[in-house]
Amino acid sequence: MRMRAVLPGPAALAALVLAVRLGLSPLKNFDLFFHLAGGRFVLEHGFTRVDPFSVTGTAGWVPHEWGFGVLCIALIHTLGAAGPAMLIAALVASNAVLLWTALGQASAGHRGLVALAAFGCILAVHAPTWPQERPFHLGHLLFTACVLGVQAWRTGNERVLWFFPLLGAAWANLHGSWLLGPALLGASAVGLALDTPGVETRRRAARAVGFAVAMFLAAGLGPDGPRIYLYPLQHSLLSSTQGIVEWRPLNMDLRASWAYLALAGAALFAVGGAPVRKLAILLPAAVLGVAAIKVQRHAPFAAVLLALALMEHAVQSRGEAPATTPGLLKRLDLFIEGWSLRSRNILWPALALVALTGVHLASPRTLEQGVNRAVIPLGALEALRKQPPGRVLNPFVIGGPISYFAGPDYKVFIDSRNDPFPLSIHEDHDKLVWGEPGWEEALTRYDPDYLLWESGNPGNILLDSLRARGGWREESRDGNYVLWVRERTIAAGHP
Known part of the structure; x- marks a missing residue:
């Protein structure tokens, strides 16, 4: 026995x-961070039907998995x-x-x-x-x-x-x-x-x-x-x-x-x-x-x-x-x-989980220390956070990290929540990524202040097009991502 x-x-x-x-x-998972952003927002402001992280999410915020985000935020406060x-x-x-x-x-x-x-x-x-x-x-x-x-x-x-x-x-x-x-x-x-x-x-x-x-x-x-x-x-x-x-x-x-x-x-x-x-x-x-x-x-x-x-x-x-x-x-x-x-x-x-919990309790790390930097561009996100609040044009996978690390004042174009965004936003996203006809109109409609974008293929399509047009400057480069700032933002003194 x-x-x-x-x-x-x-x-x-x-x-x-x-x-x-x-x-x-x-x-390392991109989706984790929009759950963290949502959990933090719920704890600080409560629930809202208006999407707090974008101006394009006109279908409304449906935080049906809010419990996961809140639970993760609570554990971060305890275990880092x-x-x-x-x-x-x-x-x-x-x-x-x-x-x-x-x-x-x-x-x-x-x-x-x-x-x-x-x-x-x-x-x-x-x-x-x-x-x-x-x-x-x-x-x-x-x-x-x-x-x-x-x-x-x-x-x-x-x-x-x-x-x-x-x-x-x-x-x-x-x-x-x-x-x-x-x-x-x-x-x-x-x-x-x-x-x-x-x-x-x-x-x-x-x-x-x-x-x-x-x-x-x-x-x-x-x-x-x-x-x-x-x-x-x-x-x-x-x-x-x-x-x-x-x-x-x-x-x-x-x-x-x-x-x-x-x-x-x-x-x-x-x-x-x-x-x-x-x-x-x-x-x-x-x-x-x-x-x-x-x-x-x-x-x-x-x-x-x-x-x-x-x-x-x-x-x-x-x-x-x-x-x-x-x-x-x-x-x-x-x-x-x-x-x-x-x-x-x-x-x-059970013993393994208790032992690991004890180790993390004894020396908790900040979230930035515990993130896989090869996947999440923390340097570019930190550079964005130092800029005035504004609109960020981004690929959908990086939207969640922007909302968490920079905050909801930096309105993302799209993120991988998917359902808050009408079909037109998804179509505009594809046009911008692949340089399809209508991408310039999509850019004008959103009128971004910042661009946090992948520099590799197919991200280079938009970057090359904007570089040829001018009006942007590179603020930060972190791995496969670049942060560009629109020149008019600096000239006007506000986003």
């Missing part, structure tokens, strides 16, 4: 490595620059442990070779998201919590249904994937009713559907109010959304996509060979599984359901395994299962 208390299991080893790796990583990195480390490590728990629940506690392979595929699908300090890590963790809640309900725990509305209220203020929660609970309830016909099952299913509706409605208990109900649909239908990489179909150039397809294929094989098919897991897995092929950002969520479908149906053939499984694989399966039963999954990653 003592050995069992300290022996790390498969999930513990994965979580331990991820916790240390991510907890020590410098901050390591705060967001430690948050991501804790979320990813916790999710790994809970995913292993969910696989055990789906396989009636039999976590052998198949479970380890399914777990590995899930991690491979999630892997591209790990280096990014973004709120979808909260979405992944809350989705896994929702999965565990549904599993508990399916085994007869009716009290767990009260957990779902609370989860929905929190989830909707942390990440835009909140709609998956009520969809999962509702689809699982319908599937269970089809699996086990009967009056009592129908009553249980109807009650669960009612709580799924309550979970959906609870999402409106936030600053965006009832508008949040239509936001996921509205955002997915935006023309500008279709150009975002993660909203495109599954990219077969990525290893994560092949891991996803391997998991889907294994699940189909297991379902096809099972004597009983369970619609309670197949219904949500099929819907989300197909959606992930169309929109690759759904793949981390769909991979979890596909793995659970695989485990729930593979376990039905467990009794036939000795006659059909080669001896070496059988022994390996028994070894992994024994290892899983004798180990714990929380101790070591």
Whole structure:
């Protein structure tokens, strides 16, 4: 028993490595900084429907993920620059442990070779998201919590249904994937009713559907109010959304996509060979599984359901395994299962997170010290902050860092929030980047005071054109970025 208390299991080893790796990583994701800017603005000024960071965001500010920004700002005040990195480390490590728990629940506690392979595929699908300090890590963790809640309900725990509305209220203020929660609970309830016909099952299913509706409605208990109900649909239908990489179909150039397809294929094989098919897991897995092929950002969520479908149906053939499984694989399966039963999954990653937190508490670094300067041009941003407030023409990825490091008085042309900006602004952005016809009119309409732009291709197209026209001077050069100041700003004495 003592050995069992300290022996790390498969999930513990994965979580331990991820916790240390991510907890020590410098901050580098562009999107993190518009969340930081938004969180700081909420803490200082409260919520507003008017975009505080630009004059082009006429569609209004929708801070539906404000909770992530506020949480990161609070952690920065405590841990310094390591705060967001430690948050991501804790979320990813916790999710790994809970995913292993969910696989055990789906396989009636039999976590052998198949479970380890399914777990590995899930991690491979999630892997591209790990280096990014973004709120979808909260979405992944809350989705896994929702999965565990549904599993508990399916085994007869009716009290767990009260957990779902609370989860929905929190989830909707942390990440835009909140709609998956009520969809999962509702689809699982319908599937269970089809699996086990009967009056009592129908009553249980109807009650669960009612709580799924309550979970959906609870999402409106936030600053965006009832508008949040239509936001996921509205955002997915935006023309500008279709150009975002993660909203495109599954990219077969990525290893994560092949891991996803391997998991889907294994699940189909297991379902096809099972004597009983369970619609309670197949219904949500099929819907989300197909959606992930169309929109690759759904793949981390769909991979979890596909793995659970695989485990729930593979376990039905467990009794036939000795006659059909080669001896070496059988022994390996028994070894992994024994290892899983004798180990714990929380101790070591928890100790690593506590130790890293202690290190950061003892010597917190400023945010500037904890940023990857090869990615974020802090020198150019510092030079901008020394200029009078004004309008900044910028590529969309750097808009968030401008709003955070320079402040909301420096109005960005666009940033990667995407939805506040009407289609015309996205079109003007493309014209400016690629030098397409109409770029000069777009420049005149925005009338910028500063230009913070990439100097490499294709950024050199605009720089060469403006250099030929004159009226700008270079103030700072930092890596692949340059800061130019419009000469009329200096001559007029104001932006």
